[in-house]
Amino acid sequence: MKKQNCSQLLCFALFVLFVFSSCKNSDEPQEPSIMHGSAALQTKLAVAAAPLRPIGLIAGSSFNLDNSSGMTITVDMGSNAWYRITFETQQAEKIPKGEDLLAYSRGILAKYSEELMFLPDEIAEDASALHEADTNLRMVTFQRRFLGVPVHGAFVQFFYNIQDDGSYRLIQILNNSYGPVKLGSDNAPELTNAEALAIAGLDNYKVSQRKEFIQPSTTTEGHYDFSLATEFEFVPADVAVTTYNPLSYTVMIDRATHAIHRAFPNRLDIKQSVSAESYIKSYILADQSYSPLPYVSLLDGANKLETDALGQADVNGTQVTVTLKGSKSAAGILDLAVSNNAFATFAATLSADGKSNLTLKNTDPSVLNTYMAIERVRTLVAKYLSETELPLLKTGILAVVNGNDPANFCNAYYDPNLKNLYLSKAGAITFKDGTSQKCESTGLISDAIYHEWGHAMDDQLGPTNIIKGNGPGGKDRAYGEGIGDTLSALTTRTSTIGEGLFVGDKRPLRNAQNTARYNAGSINTDEHVQGLIFSGSFWDLYTNFTALYGVEKGADLATNYFLKHLQINESYLTAYDALVLVDSGNGALGTKGPNYCNITRAFQAHNLSGTATVADDCIDADTSLKVRVDLDSGDGKLSLLASAGGATKIIACPGAVKVCAASGMGYIEMTVTNPDGKLTASKVNRFYTAQGTFDVKANPVYSFFSLDAKGVKVGMKTLNFKAKASTLGN
Amino acid sequence: MRLIFITTLIVAGLSAGCEKYQSGFKLSRSGDVSAATAGQPSHVANVPVTSASAVEIQLLSSKLVGSESKYKSVAKFGGVASAKSILSALSSGVSFKVDTLPTGAKPDVLTIEIYDGDQLKFIAKQANTKLSKAGSVVINDCAILQVPWDGAASDGSCHWTIEEAK
Structure with missing residues (x-):
């Protein structure tokens, strides 16, 4: 529901302004201060970024290489070694499907050892060097060593694109190896732990781990120097068992000069991750689940912190106060049952293991659920729209929960003038016939919150949106309600909306799975x-x-x-x-x-396509549909497996056809088989086994159709089977 | 001592294997060795077959060159599965021998599974294959498919390519 008449809410507007002005800077997070260590350690701890490397561009053709026109080469000016070599994908050498990319990459290292400026045996043998970075990308990363000692941060990386036919093409080499290594002093004595602690100035710490490296550094002339160094991990010497999140440090110390090369505090893997419970659709469906609690303020003793987008924060203690509003928050919650001028807060006990799940019982369930529902729909929309396209993603929205206006019990609405959401507390509604019905707090019905947030989004999108100086509700009102319902359905991936508004009633208020048709002569005015x-x-x-x-x-x-x-x-x-x-x-x-x-x-189907209509033979291409020969029995008789994104069933018929009837000659059904992980495996595709044999010698063309659960053809693909030249006649 | 014990079991298994031929895949008697020696290293069961009547299966694939120390193979034929066999190097691929599969019987589908440890890496199927004692079967590279198939691209066979119609 979109609230159009807002005169009764003027006083509400005033206290909203008060809240924003009085709370403007109170929730800003504080950075933890560095309290330990020598001046040298603190200087290095303050350096957050690695130094830039001197890189120059050189034309590939100047190297007189094969296919050089398809290459771009940059050179590491510190070593004169090739730094980044990129290839035009389609011009690079085609690498057969199934090729051992580790061996292939080693071969390239050997071939271009002179240009990459290190020997092929100066890489670590690492079975995990091959990484599946993406569906269509494989990466091989070799760590650089010298005389058996790892060169810190040095590696060479190969990027391979996977072609449609499963073959590979090398698209990039990144040579971060620092070129030839010359040690200034290869006999510097090892540091003792006591020496290392003294250099770092950490009196009450001990060494928990140490590892030897060759440390590269950049000279003032822009070249590289190398020295033996030791990386230490320092932890507090006397940490009580119950202490959570002790501060430790990783420090690299030069063995010859005792200088600190680099240092950082180890807080990365001991962050507190806070999740919170909420209803996906509605309390009455008991469909609650946990998801990260983002952008809320946490008061941890005297420290004011804020969770990030993943619900993480550097928290030392376990007793915190949560405020459902942060400086980056996309939502702020006012709980009118408690206060009309302060954001909702509650106390929480965090888990000592760093992963906390806050339940709806931590506070008023409708308060926490409203915050989480707003974040859920905002996170979904933020995948597709930028903050420029939809400022709401950045500015957030105020939600008033437990609204106590009797005229709006059993209701939720978006107020386009105040730009906030209103969600009523539990109450009752009286109908025109005098009957009444009790309803729950609408903050417990996530569907309703997605719908109302959809109105706020709707106001900022479209040619006549509110940002362009137009008034609210630029789109037609029926469209606005349809948009709210559709956004809710897309968020929950269910068609029903609003179960549980009335106490004990699981029936939805509306259902997007319907047969409603537009009829210009008979418009429902609601x-x-x-x-x-x-x-x-x-x-x-x-x-x-x-x-x-x-x-x-x-x-x-x-x-x-x-x-x-x-x-x-x-x-x-x-x-x-x-x-x-x-x-x-x-x-x-x-x-x-x-x-x-x-x-x-x-x-x-809803009479909204104007004059455009399609018949049964209008079938979109199913680009996901692929087939594999499971068994070639000879003479063109093939057993096939198929794969596709979502088809309930696949049918095939000979020829390039649009009609494929079960009674037709050569008709074959392919039914879903569960991937066993051995022969077939995919996170996105389904697999199908043919219930008959394809005769591709008699019928070199087959049309495959993807059917939905009702048997409607929702996609198709036509495949040509061609005999290989060497086996014609088989 | 251990090798003698295993060889005894394999020989016993060879004679028993033919008598107990049944439809459906069964682990051959030599495969029982690993069950009988549970707790011992898995390579104990993967002994090379040296019987003069064994069938040699050659996998002519560049992707298997140099893999003899890494992969092991299982052959399935006529409802019988061989034990995992170690591979021998060929100039253009690998080979292994099996002596527990039914020979001389009617032609059937020969399935070769190639494992890296317990993980199935490749599979090859050859229809209308007949095994004969001390004979050999050649499987070409085009029949050796990487598994699991993720459905990202279509795959033809040794005799047929698959192309999407424009």
């Missing part, structure tokens, strides 16, 4: 009811996408399209055109994008 036409269309689009691409990719695409189309559209009657435009890559209107059929089919 914007919530009329909004179902749009939310119904979009939910159908969501189900089409998830059926084709799988839940994760399909939901991702649907959410992206939803938010992108809101930037260019103002009415639900033109939403279809806007979506087609987004799908086409914002090309000319009328251009058909890759999801044209599924978009049109969804909006057509």
Whole structure:
């Protein structure tokens, strides 16, 4: 519900201003001060960044290399070694699928040893050197050694792109090896632990670990010097067992000069990670789960801290006061049951192991749940829109929980003038017929919070948005309600909205999975009811996408399209055109994008596609659909496995066809098989086994169709099977 | 002493293996050695097959060159699975011998599984294969597929390529 008449809330506006002005700087986090160590240690602790390396650009062609036109080379001016070599992906040598990339990378090291300026045997043998950085990227990282001692921070790295056919191409070499090593003194005596502690000036500390390195450093002339050094980890000598988060240090000390090369406090892995409980949809569904509690203020003794986006903070103690508002907070909560001018706070006991889960019982459940629900929907939208596109992501929004206005019991609304959310406390509503019904606090119904936040978002998106000087509610009101319901559905990936508003009633208030159709001659004047036409269309689009691409990719695409189309559209009657435009890559209107059929089919069902209609033979391409020959029985008889993003079932028919009936010649079904992790494994794809044999000698072309749960074709792909030249006639 | 004990079990297993031929994959008797010696290093079971009547399986693949100390193979045929076998180097691949699979029987699908420890790394299937005592079977590189398949790209066979229609 969007609140349009706000005169009764003037006094509310005044105390909101008071809260913001009085609390402006009170919640700023404090950096922990450095209290230990010598002046040399403190100087190094204050250096947060590594020094820049002197890098120069040299044309690849000057090296007279094969394929040099596709290369770019930068040189490390400190050593004159190649530093970064990038290759035009399609011009680089094609490396066969299944190639041992470790061995291949070692081969390149040997080949270009002179240019990279270190010997191939100066790398550590490390089985974990191969890293799957991304679906299409493999990285090989070799650590540099010299005379068996690791050179600190020195490595060479190879980046391989994976092509569609599974082969590789080398796309980049990063040579961070520092070039030839010449030790200034290779017989400097090892430091004793006592010497190291004295150099660091840490009186009440002891050494817990030490490791020898060769430490590179940059001279004033821009070249590299190398020296033997020892890395120490210092921990407090007498730490009580119950002490949480003792401050320790890692310090690199030169063995010859006793200078400190680098130092940092070890606070990285002992941060407190705070999560909090909230309802995904509603208290009545008991669907609570834990997720990080971001951007709240923590009072830890005298220290004022703030959790980051992951709910982490450097907390020393275990007893803290949580305030649901931080300096970077995207939400601030006023609990009217407690105060009308201070943000909601509560005491919490953190876990000594650094991972704390705060329950809804830590405070008023509706207060904590409202904060978490706002963060959940904000985090989702922030994946797709920038803070420039949607300032709400940065400025946050004030939410008033346990609202006590009897006229708004059983209600939640967004106030476009005050730009806050209002969520009523538990109460009752009396209907026109005199009957009444009790309802819970709407802060316990996350669906309602997503919906209202959607109104706030809606106000800032679109050609006539409020940021451009237009008044609130620029879009038509039914569209606004449909947007709120759709955002809620996309956030929870369920179509129902508002279960549990009335005490003991699990029935949803509205459902985006519906058959509501636009009829110009018969418009329901209630914007919530009329909004179902749009939310119904979009939910159908969501189900089409998830059926084709799988839940994760399909939901991702649907959410992206939803938010992108809101930037260019103002009415639900033109939403279809806007979506087609987004799908086409914002090309000319009328251009058909890759999801044209599924978009049109969804909006057509609700009479929102205008004059555009599609028939059953309009089927989008299923780019995720791939096949593999499981067994070649000869003479063109193949047993196939298939993989696709989300199809419930795949069917195939001979030829490049759009119709594939079970009664047709050569029809084959492929049914879902669970990946066993041995023969098939994927986090994103499903797998299918053919229930028949393909005869690709008789039928060199097959059309494959991805079906949804209702048997509707949501995607297709046509594949050509070509006999290899050497085996023609098989 | 240990080697003698194992060899005895393998010989006993060879004769018993043919008599107990059943449909469905069964670990051969030589594979039972690892169960009988639970707690001993796994390589104990992976002894080379030296029987004169053993079938040699050659895997002609550049991706397996130099892998003989890393990978081990299992062959499956006619409902029987061999024990894990160590690999021998060839100039252009690797080979191993099995002597517990049914020979002389009707042609069937020969499945070769190549493991790195317990992890299946490659699989090869060859239809219409007939095994004969002291014979050899050659599997070409194109039939040796990396597993698990992640579904990211289509894969053809030795005789057929798969292309997406434009």
